[in-house]
Amino acid sequence: MFGSRFDEGVSPRVCLGRKSGVEAAGWSLPLAAKLLIAFALSGLAVACRGWLGIAGLLLGNLGLLVLSRADWAILLQAGRLLIGQSLILVSLYVIRFGWAQGIAAGAQLSCQLLLAFLPGMIALQTIPRSQLTSLLARLLPSQGAFVLATTLHFFPLLLREMKTLYASQVLRGCRIMPRDLFKPWCWQDFVQALLVPAVVLALALAGDIALAAKAREFTPQRQRTIWLSEDRQ
Amino acid sequence: MNSPLVELRSFSFTYAGARQATLRDVSLLLHSGACHCLTGATGSGKSTLALALKGLLPHGSSSGYLQRPAAAESGRAGVGLVMQNPETQLFADSIGEEVAFGLENLAVPAADMASRVLAALQAVGLDRPLSGPVVPLSMGEKYRLLLAATLVMRPQLLILDEPAAQLDSAGLRDLRQVLTGLKQAGIAILICEHRPSFLFNLIDHFWRLDEQGRLHPGLHTQETEAQPFVDNKSRLPGEVVVINASGLASRRGMAGEIWKDASFQVRRGERVLVQGSNGAGKSTLLHLLAGLQPPSRGNLAVLGRKPSLAGLRGRLACLLQNPQKQLFEDSVAAEVGFVLRRAGGGRTELAEKVSALLETCGLQHLADASPHKLSFGQKHLVALASVLASGPELLLLDDPFAGLDDASLKRAWALLLERNSHGTTLVWTSHHADEICPCPHAVLRVEGGTIVRQSV
Numbered sequence: 082m083f084g085s086r087f088d089e090g091v092s093p094r095v096c097l098g099r100k101s102g103v104e105a106a107g108w109s110l111p112l113a114a115k116l117l118i119a120f121a122l123s124g125l126a127v128a129c130r131g132w133l134g135i136a137g138l139l140l141g142n143l144g145l146l147v148l149s150r151a152d153w154a155i156l157l158q159a160g161r162l163l164i165g166q167s168l169i170l171v172s173l174y175v176i177r178f179g180w181a182q183g184i185a186a187g188a189q190l191s192c193q194l195l196l197a198f199l200p201g202m203i204a205l206q207t208i209p210r211s212q213l214t215s216l217l218a219r220l221l222p223s224q225g226a227f228v229l230a231t232t233l234h235f236f237p238l239l240l241r242e243m244k245t246l247y248a249s250q251v252l253r254g255c256r257i258m259p260r261d262l263f264k265p266w267c268w269q270d271f272v273q274a275l276l277v278p279a280v281v282l283a284l285a286l287a288g289d290i291a292l293a294a295k296a297r298e299f300t301p302q303r304q305r306t307i308w309l310s311e312d313r314q
Numbered sequence: 315m316n317s318p319l320v321e322l323r324s325f326s327f328t329y330a331g332a333r334q335a336t337l338r339d340v341s342l343l344l345h346s347g348a349c350h351c352l353t354g355a356t357g358s359g360k361s362t363l364a365l366a367l368k369g370l371l372p373h374g375s376s377s378g379y380l381q382r383p384a385a386a387e388s389g390r391a392g393v394g395l396v397m398q399n400p401e402t403q404l405f406a407d408s409i410g411e412e413v414a415f416g417l418e419n420l421a422v423p424a425a426d427m428a429s430r431v432l433a434a435l436q437a438v439g440l441d442r443p444l445s446g447p448v449v450p451l452s453m454g455e456k457y458r459l460l461l462a463a464t465l466v467m468r469p470q471l472l473i474l475d476e477p478a479a480q481l482d483s484a485g486l487r488d489l490r491q492v493l494t495g496l497k498q499a500g501i502a503i504l505i506c507e508h509r510p511s512f513l514f515n516l517i518d519h520f521w522r523l524d525e526q527g528r529l530h531p532g533l534h535t536q537e538t539e540a541q542p543f544v545d546n547k548s549r550l551p552g553e554v555v556v557i558n559a560s561g562l563a564s565r566r567g568m569a570g571e572i573w574k575d576a577s578f579q580v581r582r583g584e585r586v587l588v589q590g591s592n593g594a595g596k597s598t599l600l601h602l603l604a605g606l607q608p609p610s611r612g613n614l615a616v617l618g619r620k621p622s623l624a625g626l627r628g629r630l631a632c633l634l635q636n637p638q639k640q641l642f643e644d645s646v647a648a649e650v651g652f653v654l655r656r657a658g659g660g661r662t663e664l665a666e667k668v669s670a671l672l673e674t675c676g677l678q679h680l681a682d683a684s685p686h687k688l689s690f691g692q693k694h695l696v697a698l699a700s701v702l703a704s705g706p707e708l709l710l711l712d713d714p715f716a717g718l719d720d721a722s723l724k725r726a727w728a729l730l731l732e733r734n735s736h737g738t739t740l741v742w743t744s745h746h747a748d749e750i751c752p753c754p755h756a757v758l759r760v761e762g763g764t765i766v767r768q769s770v
Contacts, residue, residue: 209407231405238401242639248606249640251623252632254653254704258624274652278642281686285639286402293403295370296395298419298467308414309424 119200126196320344325378354523357689360506394469400456410444434466452593479716482745562612576765590760596743631706638693691722711742
C-alpha cells in the first residue's frame with residue numbers, strides 16, 4: 082500500500098459512488114432552498130414583533146433543522162447561547178426600563194437575536210464547504226468564494242479552541258465559570274484570561290490558515306477550478 | 315552533477331521589528347532525489363528557512379541569493395510544504411475535496427482531478443472514500459491527508475516541518491516508506507526535525523541551525539539525541555487512589571465507542587504514561603479525567619469525586635497541546651503568580667513564592683520579560699510553571715511538548731519530576747514509545763478498543 086508512486090494513474094471508480102454516513106442517511110433539503118429558507122428566517126427574525134411571531138419562527142427553525150438533517154445538538158448550543166445573552170440583555174434592559182418593562186423586552190430581543198443566527202448555524206452545519214464554495218462562486222469570483230466559505234467555517238474552529246482554552250484556564254484557577262460571572266470582581270479574569278487570549282488565538286489562527294492556503298498555491302490573483310463532489314462527477 | 319534545485323548563498327533574513335536576524339549567511343544546495351534533514355533547537359529558524367524555500371516569508375529584510383524551483387506552473391507546484399499543525403491546514407469537509415484543494419488553485423480541470431487525488435491518497439496509504447468526512451480522522455491520519463494534498467501537486471521539492479510531532483511509531487514507519495518512494499522518483503526532500511532517528515537510513519545530508527541562525531553541516535547520530543531520563547528521584551507511590559475507573563466507555567461524536575470496559579486505578583504520586591497510536595483515544599481519556607466530557611458508560615472518580623471543572627478547579631491541572639496559547643499576562647512573574655494572587659496572601663509572601671517557583675523552573679532571569687516574546691521552548695516552560703503554581707494534586711499532560719527540542723524537553727521534565735517527588739500524580743499521553751520522559755510507574759495502553767493498565 083505504501084511506497085507506490087503518487088503520480089501513477091488510479092481509476093477514479095475505486096472510491097467514487099460511496100457516500101459518507103450523513104449523505105447516505107437519506108434525502109436532505111437542496112442546497113439553494115436551504116440557504117434561501119435560512120436567509121428568509123433570519124430576515125424575519127429581525128423584522129419580527131411580538132411573541133407570536135417568535136413562536137412561529139421557532140417552529141420554522143425546527144422545520145429547517147429536520148429538513149436539513151442537522152444534528153439536534155445544535156439546539157443545546159443555541160440554548161446555552163440564549164441563556165448567556167439573555168442574562169446580559171435582560172440585566173441591561175432592567176437597568177434602563179425597570180423590572181416591569183425590562184424583563185419582557187430584554188427576553189424578546191434576546192430570542193430575536195438568537196433566531197437571527199440559528200438558521201445560519203443550521204445551514205453552515207449541513208452544507209459541505211465545497212458546495213458552499215461552488216454556490217458562492219456563481220455570485221463571486223472563485224477566490225472570493227473560497228475566502229468567504231473559509232471564513233464562515235473558521236468560527237466553529239475558533240469556538241473549539243476557545244472551549245479548550247476556557248477549560249484549561251478554569252482548572253488553572255481562573256474565575257470565569259458562569260456562576261463566577263455574577264460577581265463583578267471576576268469580570269477582570271474573564272477579560273484577561275479568556276477574552277484577550279481568545280483574540281490573540283483568533284488572529285494567530287487566521288494567520289496560520291492564510292499561510293496554509295498560500296502553501297497550497299492559493300493566490301488571490303489566479304483563477305481557480307472547482308472540485309466536483311462525487312455525486313456531481 | 316546536475317544543477318541544483320535549490321541554491322542559497324549567504325542568505326539572511328530578519329523579521330520586521332526584530333533586532334536580530336533569524337537566518338544568517340545560510341548557504342545550501344539541494345539536488346533532485348536527495349534527502350536533507352535540518353535540525354536545531356526550538357526557535358532556531360528551521361520553519362523560517364522552510365518558508366523561505368516555499369517563497370512565503372512574511373515582511374522583513376532579506377539579503378543574499380536564493381534560487382528555488384519555479385512557482386506553480388502547468389498543474390504542478392515547485393515546492394510542497396507540510397507545516398506542523400494539521401488542524402489549521404485543513405480546508406474541506408470531505409477527503410477528496412481536501413486533497414483537490416491544491417489542484418483547484420493550480421487551475422487543473424475538474425475532470426482530471428479524481429485520478430490524481432486517488433493516486434495521492436494511495437501513495438500515503440489513506441484508504442478512505444473520497445466522500446469520507448475529514449473531521450473524525452485522527453491526527454496521524456490528518457497528517458497523511460495533508461501529505462497527499464501536497465503530493466497531488468507533484469512538487470519537485472517536498473518540505474516537512476516536524477512530522478514526528480504528529481505521527482505515532484507506525485505512522486513514522488509508513489512515512490519513511492512514502493519518502494523512500496518519493497526519493498527514488500527524484501523528488502528532493504527537506505525534513506525539519508528535532509529527532510530524525512526514524513529516518514537515518516534515508517537521509518543523505520544533515521544540517522544544524524544554531525541559535526544565531528547560522529547553518530552548519532554535520533553528522534547526526536542517534537547518540538547525539540538526548541537519552542531518556544534516568545529515574546534518580548524515585549519515590550514509591552502512595553496507597554491513596556486518585557483515579558478510579560470501572561467499566562468506563564467513551565464515544566467520539568457519531569463514530570461510536572472508541573474504547574470500552576476500561577477499569578483501572580491510579581495512586582497518589584504515580585507517574586502514568588497513556589500510550590496508544592494516533593486516534594486510539596488518549597486525549598479523550600484525559601478529557602474525561604479533567605471533566606471536559608462525560609463518559610458514555612461506566613463509573614469514574616477523580617480525586618474522590620465525579621470529575622467536573624467546578625469540582626476539580628485548583629486540585630487538578632491540565633496542560634494541553636500548544637500550552638503557550640493560555641498565556642495572557644504582561645510578565646513571566648505575573649503569569650506564574652496569577653493563581654497565587656487569586657489564592658490571596660500578602661504581597662511579600664506572594665513575591666517570595668513566585669521567586670521560588672521561577673528559580674525551580676530556571677526562569678528567574680526572565681521574570682520581567684513578556685511571556686509573548688519568549689522562544690517557543692521558554693513559553694512552554696512558563697505555561698507549565700503557571701499551572702504548577704497552584705500545587706495541583708493531579709497533573710494531566712496531553713502531549714504538550716510535541717515539537718519541543720531536546721534541551722527544552724529535558725528542562726520541562728526535570729521540573730515535572732521535581733513536582734512528582736513532592737507527591738503530584740502525573741498522567742501524560744504520548745504516541746512515541748521512545749520519548750525522553752521519566753520512567754513511568756505504569757502504562758495505560760489504549761489499544762484494541764479498551765484500556766489496559768500495565769505496571770513497568
